[in-house]
Each structure stands twice: as structure tokens, then as C-alpha cells.
Amino acid sequence: MAASRATRIAALTAGLSLLVGVSACATDSGGTTDDPIVIGASLPLTGEFSQGGLDTQQGYEVWVEMTNEAGGILGRDVEIVIRDDATNQNTVVTNYNNLISVDDVDLLLGSQSSLLNIPASAVAERNEMVFVCPSCGSPDMFNRGFEFIFFSQQAVATDQARVFAEWIAALPEDQRPKTAAYPSLDDPFAGPVVDGAEAILSAAGIETVYKDIYPATTKNFDSIVAAIAASGAEMVVQGAQFEDGVNFVRSMNRAGYEPDILYQSSSPTYGQQYFDGVGEDNTQGVFFSTSYSSVASTPGNAEFLAKYEEMFGGIPPEDAADGFAAGEVLKAAAEAVGGIDDQRALADWIRANEVQTILGTLSWNENGSPKGDFLVGQWQDGSAQIVLPAEAATSETIFRWRGAAFE
């Protein structure tokens, strides 16, 4: 009787094992199922950061389309679920919790802006899911000891203006500005960009004559610009998102204030929107840092440009390219690891390897921050050119804001 019972238990155990094994094989991400891989993301499709959110959404959608046309990931099609967080830090947390627990997504992509990705990434980390974010350059993203967070651009915010600032610092003394103003949006990304530039420029002897942080609700920059004009700053380095950058330039015109050099961190990268907002004459000579150049010969860029043109028309803005590159990183990791279930293996692979993207080659430090340098762009004659570093430049001439070229 005891033997019979033991036999039954053994048989039951074997049966269960077989069932579990079959079940595991059926859902194994190594490619034995045809179910699509579902990727979840929350983006600010409405609210203050909707400009960048919508651009990033386009980048994600182009990546999904191109990935599926190329056979998907590990032979499986890719689907993406995008939720709108309305530029709200509470909503973005709710969205990622729901993506993980309700939508049961297989992989995550990040939101847009450090402001939203800082809380969002905590949800991913808690669930031990890889979180590749296309726009999360704040140093605050990477000082929390997280293991699953990766920023898929070339550098963090404090280094974003480094190439530009070092170029200014190296100018001959008669061409180098003597004073600088640093207005910045109260934002975990924009602030560090300005701080990083100021550290380099101050060390080069360029005096800070104005520095202040304004809230995201600031729409009227007339009094800020009046104060900067009164300070006599010869150069302005603004930590801007989008709308604040446009409003700032408009106020500079109203005040008749024309510094020699104008750098804005993000606003000028919004392409046609920025061009329409400030007008062609005012774009001339505006410096910015950018992760992407549409004329770059990076792997896959020509195909990306063609697909973007087909799906949305025009030249893709930087945020669309950043979204696409985030997808490229995720795909490279999944295919290299050979599955998507072991998220720690995916994270370890990203940390230890380089990925070829349309932004160029990306690689990461232990904390998930990237190791590279940004490109420095400048609006010239109505189009955005890359001017630094020299080896990546699409224009050899560098201009003052609405003024003559540097010699």
C-alpha cells in the first residue's frame, strides 16, 4: 500500500514536472512561441513635456515597425503599449506599475525627461526589470545604486555642454566672452547642464554675472531677460526644455538684448517647432548639444530616416531618434542574451558591452550612465548643423548668435 502510494506520488510528481516543463518550453522566450513580445512605456503625450513625449512616441513606433519588418526579436514580433502620463510624476509611477502588473509586459522602455524617469525607474528597479530610457540624463538617475537602469544617449546632463564649454574656454582671449549668464529651468536635467558648463567656463576665467532657476510655469521672460541684459552678460547658457527656450529668445528680442553667444540645452533640438517658434533669423548661431545628427553615417540611420519620412514625414527630431536608439539597445541585449526572461542577464550584458545605434556607439558605466560625449550643434542658415567635435562636424564655420563667424 505504501509502495503503491509512493508510486502514485512519484507518478504525480513526474506528471507535474512534465507539465511544468512543457509549459515552460511553451512560454520560453528563446523563440519557441509565436506570441509577440510586449514592450511597455509611459510617455508625456499631454502636459508640459508633450512636445518631447510625442516625438519619443514616434521614435518608438518607427523602431517597432522596422524591428518587425526585420523579423522581430528572437523571431517574435514586437508590440508596444504606450500610456500617457500627462507629464505627471504620480501618473508615470501608476502607469509603470500597471504596465508590469496589469498589462504584464515583457520589457520596458523609459519615459521622456529625467523629471519623469526618476520616479518611473524606481518602479522598474523594484520589479527587477531592465529600464532603458531615451531621455534621463540627470545625475540623480544614477546615484541611487540601481542595477537595471540605462540611459541610451552619449552622456549625462553635467557633461552635456562639456564639449561646447571647453571649446569656448579654448578660444583666443580676444574672442572669448568675459561674462556669462546662466538662467535655467527648475528641472533635474536642465540644471546640471548649466552647472557643468559654468564649472568649465568659470575655471577659464569667464565671470558669472547672472545665475537663477525659474519654474516650469514661467511663461513671461521679459523681466528675467531685462535683468540679464542689465548684468551685461556677453554669453548666455540656458538650461531649457522647449517652450521656455522659445519664450526666452522672444523676450531677448523684445528687450533688444543680443549677447555674442547663445547656448540652449534642449529647445533648439526640436527642429521645425523651434524654428517656427523663434523665427529663422533668431535661430542663426544658436548653440545646442545633441545626441543625434540626421546627416550622420551611423549604422541604420539611413533606414531610420527613410522609415520616419514614410510614417510621419520630414526630418526626425532628436527625441524621436533617442526613442529609436533606446529600442535598439533593448533589442541588442535580448538577442545577445538569447531570451528576455532573465532581466538581470540583460542588464549585465548592457553594462558589459557596446551597442551600435543611430546615435553612434553607446557604452555604459557600472551605474548605467553612458560613457561618451555629445555632439555640439548650431543653427546655421535655417538648418541644424553639427559643429563640434571637428571629426563629426557637418559645418566648418562656427557663428556668433545672429552675428559673424569665429575666425
Add this chain to the structure above:
Amino acid sequence: MIALTQTLILGVLAGAVYALMASGLTLIFGVMRVINIAHGAFAVLAAFLTYSLWSAFGLDPLLAIPFIMVVMFGIGWVVYQGAVRHSRGSHVSMTVLVTFGIALVLEGVMGIIWGNRSASIRTDYTDASVEVGPFFFPQVQLLAAAIAVVVLIALYFLLNKTWLGRAIRAASVNESGALLVGVSVAAVAALTFAIGIATLGAGGAMLGAIQPIVPGTHYQWIARLLAIIVLGGFGSLPGAVIGAMIIGVTEMLATTYVGSAWPVAVPFLIIFIVLIVRPQGIMGARLREDLVS
């Protein structure tokens, strides 16, 4: 001294735009005891309509104002009849809920029609200034201030020199008394709401020329506009003008002399101070029931 004077100039010009936008809000509350949380959303809607006229037909925002005011009058009337009317007579908190719902609907509709991307109107005067000695006067805000003066004077005459104005004032002071003397309070309320939204249309049209617009920006406006009518006194048109000037100037002074982060706190700081020192606002009347409670 030059910096102070320049700051005051910019503050007064900003205040004039605020006054134009707040006048309708205080009018609507004065007659109907409705706190219209959707007021900022209506302003952004007017700005988007102006943007469409400018981008599609090249119509200058200044020339578009009469048309925008007529359209906004119609929209205001329809929204009142469709939604706001049902909350009249309820506790004021109910009107807040209803109009907040309207704001959300308007934001969604604007997002569907115009998208959630920034839209900018640029004309010859949007980035230009008039220079007088060491001072500059932004042209677009000068024009907005001039329009504010015209619209507010027209509103003043409407309220004080016409039968409709007398009916509006009668309904605002004593609804039962107005009914007894033959005023159709329901019709007056609908007209008042529509007029309030129409005057806002003029402000919204200029808003589109002053700064880029996105549907979600209405939240920032409603906080400022509520502070203005709390400061000026709920329901008082002159109070709204004074309140707007004070907030405009205080915001600019705070930006210049305290820090750029402080203007956002100004409206709330002013609400706190007013509630403590003079709860009825600068021009608001203290009612018998206030004293009893």
C-alpha cells in the same frame, strides 16, 4: 532706478493682460456664484482658434479678435446651457467640480484638434518693442493692454449704461428681487456667462501672440486668475483690474529682486494674505451673512 522702472513697466503691461482675462471670471462669479475653473481652458481655446485663423488664412490676431469674441460668446452660451446651468443654485463647490470637468473636456478636445504640441503665432509685432529712452515696451503687450482698456471700458458701459447691464447687476445683487421686477434671471445668467467667455476671447487671442500655446497650460492660468479675483474681490470688475495690476507688478518685482522661482508663489501668497487681512478682497463688499457667519 532704471531697472526698477523697467520692472514696473513690464509688470503693468502683464497686469493689463491679466485684467482682460480675469474680467470675465469675476463677472461670471458676481452674477451666478459660479467659480469657473475652466476659464483658463477657454483662454487657451481662444488662443488656438486665433492660431488656426493666422496659420490658415494669415489673419492677424488683432483683426481676429472680433471674430474670436463672437465665436467664444457662442461657445460660452452652449457650454452654459449644456453643463453650467445645472449647477446653478448648488453649493459653490459643485460649480468648481462641474467647471473643472469642462476644463478637462476642453483640454482633451484641444489635444484632439490641434495636438499636444506647441503652437506659435509670430507677427511683426510679437518680438518687437517700442523704446523710450532706456526703457522698452514690448509691442505685443502694449497692444494687449490697449485692447484690455477698450474691452474693459465697453464692459463697464454695458454693465452701467444698458438695460442688460442693469439686469445683470440686479441679478447679481438680489436674484429674487430681479425676478420680481421682471428680469429673466436664467436668460441673464446665460448671457453673462457667454459675455464673460467672449471678453476672455480677446485675452486669449492676444495670449496666442504673446507666447507659444499647448492645451495643458490652462492650469497655470486659472491659479493666477483666481488669485486676481480673490485679491480684487469676487464679482468686482474694478477689483479685478486692481488685483491684476498688483499681481502683474508683484510677479515682475519678485522675479527681478527675489528670484525667478518666486513669481509662481505670488498668487498663493496673496490669497493667504487677503484671506487673513481682508477676506472680501480690495473692492469686495462684506455681506450681512458674512458677518453673521
